[in-house]
Amino acid sequence: MQAVIFLIIIVVLLVVFTLQNATEISVNVFFWEIASVPVVLVIIGSIIIGYLLAVIYYYPLVWRLKRELRRLKHITPISKEDTVNTHKEVVEEEENKDLSIEGYSMDEL
Numbered sequence: 001m002q003a004v005i006f007l008i009i010i011v012v013l014l015v016v017f018t019l020q021n022a023t024e025i026s027v028n029v030f031f032w033e034i035a036s037v038p039v040v041l042v043i044i045g046s047i048i049i050g051y052l053l054a055v056i057y058y059y060p061l062v063w064r065l066k067r068e069l070r071r072l073k074h075i076t077p078i079s080k081e082d083t084v085n086t087h088k089e090v091v092e093e094e095e096n097k098d099l100s101i102e103g104y105s106m107d108e109l
Contacts, residue, residue, distance in 0.1 A: 017040065018040045021038070021039040021040040021043065022038055022039070022040065023038070023039050024036045024037060024038055024039075025037055025038075025039055025042065027042060
């Protein structure tokens, strides 16, 4: 039901946008001149062309990241015991660190 309401709102906004931009213009593209084109078609066409250019530009990056994700999924995950041991080792190292302030150990203060 929410999708239907969302679509109705989008359609109403698009109709209002179309009616407000119904003025016809002439468009010059390189050597061609296209006469009597509604402004709304130029705007929507520009948005679509921009979207397609962005998709074409970013598609190789997305493809490479998906391939990397598939490769990483095949790597054997670390077991929970290894993670716990690693965490214990880090905690022990932190506890054993010499606490010093500007070259003075805590024993000298």
